[in-house]
Amino acid sequence: MNMNFDFTGAGVALITPFRQDFSVDEQALAALVDHQIKGGMDFLVALGTTAETSTLTEEEKQQVVRLILEQVAGRVPVVVGMGGNDTAAMVRKMEHFDPTGVSAFLVVTPFYNKPNQEGLFRHYRELALHSPLPLILYNVPTRTGVNLEAETVIRLAEACDNIVAIKEASGILSQITRIIKYTPPRFKLISGDDVLALPILSIGGEGIISVIANALPRKVSDLIHHAMAGRYEEARRLHFELIELFRLQFDDGNPAGVKTMLHHLGRIENVLRLPLVPANPAVASKIVDQLNNLS
DSSP states (O other), X not given: OOTTOOSOEEEEEOOOOBOTTSOBOHHHHHHHHHHHHHTTOSEEEESSGGGTGGGSOHHHHHHXXXXXXXXXXXXXXXXXXXXXXXHXXXXXXXXXXXXXXXXXXXXXXXXXXXXXXXXXXXXXXXXXXXXXXXXXXXXXXXXXXXOOOHHHHHXXXXXXXXXXXXXXXXXXXXXXHHHHXXXXXXXXXEESOGGGHHHHHHTTXXXXXXXXXXXXXXXHHHHHHHHHTTOHHHHHHHHHHHHHXXXXXXXXXXXXXXXXXXXXXXXXXXXXXXXXXXXXXXHHXXXXXXXXXXX
């Protein structure tokens, strides 16, 4: 584990490149890792939503994490996504996970069974008791069907020292503000939305786990680092330059949009696993036009 990682800065939720036969494209993934590090990313996230993790086998998940760690070779911290709606099964998974080289788990809220706030609190507290690594909470209610409310985040931050941050993708700025204001100073809030990164940083957020950085790591890195240093004029310029791509990348689902960008840039095959499919031609054309217009 990277003991100097403070869970802040510019992070990227890595895609999983596939070949035309739908197998994991290890060569493209290794090149993508190098591209992110050269582009100024402070940390990488493996097996997040953007990685199409729900369509990877357990063997493929291990393959992806192993390849990323080998390619990173200690240059930046690596966070591994983990999620499920069976607390006991997740505890067993964490206890059997080899944490070597990994700095934290990114743990999404349970999905489908829709626990209440007390259930969410007990779920995360149980994971924190058994995890070999620090935990970053992940709140994305549009995908999971449940919102991890500010009061529950505050309870968890106060009760569990190894719950160190939250990736907030609810889009609810009032909730995000309360979390920043009332959690302990050691606890970090990281934006889970590219388009909200700058507003969130302006009120005390401390980083991002970005989707669009897969294709444009240097621009995202510069935007985040300018904002964190208080250079808001420079950060706004980059924010406005990317604003249309922030929107378009999700118009036909994630990671269809960013895979369109990466394919146009010659970095991957434009392949997703069902039930996801590539962006439709109309959306893809708009994405490519915006990408070509970047300075």
